[in-house]
Amino acid sequence: MTGSLPADVADVLAAVLDTDDPVHAALRRQVPHLGVRTRCPCGCGTAYFELDVGRVEPAPTGPGTVVAAEAQIVTEAGERPGEVLVFTQGGYLSWLEVCSWSEDIEVTLAAARHWLHPRS
Template structure:
C-alpha cells in the first residue's frame, strides 16, 4: 500500500535535489508524483518510493541505479556527522537513505531539522 509523501520527506528530497546540477530539475518535478512505499523498520531514515512512470518523464542520462544527491549533515561543532543519499533507478527517484558516520542512528526527522532549519 502506498501513501502520499509526508512533508518532511518532500522537504528533505527538495533540499537534497536542489543541489543537483545536471538532472536536478527533472528529478524535482517527480517529487509531487511520488508516493511513500515503505520506511525502513530499523529506525533509520531510509524511505522507499513508488512512482507512476506514465505521469512524469525520467531524468535524462540516468541509467541503472545511481546516487543522484549526496548531502552532508553537520553537527553543532561543524563537523560532518552523516549524510543523506538520494537514489534513482533508470531516471526515476527510488529511495533515500539517512546515514550516520558514528554509532548514532539518524532519523529522517533528524535530517529534516539539520537540512531545513526554517521548518522548525
Template sequence: MREQSLGEGEALSSGAVEVLLVLLEGADPVRAALRAQIPHARVVKRCGCGCATVDLAVDRDAVVAAPPHESPVVSGTAHTVPNAAGVLVFSDGGYLSGLEIYSVADEPISEWPEARLLSVDAKG
C-alpha cells in the same frame, strides 16, 4: 533488520520533501526532472532499523523520466548535533527510488533533518 513494505504506498513526509528539494536544487536537467517527480512520489518501503530511510515509487504516467545519470544522484550532509548524518538520493531508470539517511550514531536517525542544516556534497 526487517524492511516494512507499505503496499500502495503513502505520501512523503514534509521533512522528506524538504530534504529532496534542497538536495535536488539547481538548473541541472537531471535534478530538475527528479525535482518535478516529488509530487508524484510515494513511500513504498521503510528501513527496518527505525531510521527515516525510505524506498520510493513514482507515478510514471504522471511525469517523465530524468535524463540518463548515475545513482546515487546526489549526497548531502546534515550538520546535526551530536553526530552529523549523510543523506543520499537514489534513482532507478530516471525515477526517484530512494532517500537514505545514515550516521555513525548508535541510534538510528528517525526524523529528516531541517533543510537549513543540510549542505549538498556532490552529485552521485
C-alpha cells in the same frame, strides 16, 4: 498517485535536490507524483518510493541505479555524523537513504531534516 509525501521526506528532498542542476530539476518534477512505499524498519527514516512512471519523464541520470544527489548532515556544532543519498533507477526517484557515520550521534531522517544544509 500520491500528492502528499510525509513532510520529513518532502523537506529533505527539497533541500537535497538543487534547483540549478538540470538532473535535479527533472527529479523535482517527479516529486508531486511520488509516494512512500515503505520505510526502513530500523527507524532511520530511509524511504523507498513508489512512482507512476507513466505520468513523468525520467531524469537524465543514465540506466541502472545511480546516486543522483547527496548531502552531508552537519550539526550545529559542526560535526558531520552522516549523509543523505537520493537514488534513482532508470532516471526515476527510487529511494532516499539516511547514512550514519557516528556511533555518538543518532542520525535519522528527522535529524537530517533539522541539520541538513543545502549545498551552496
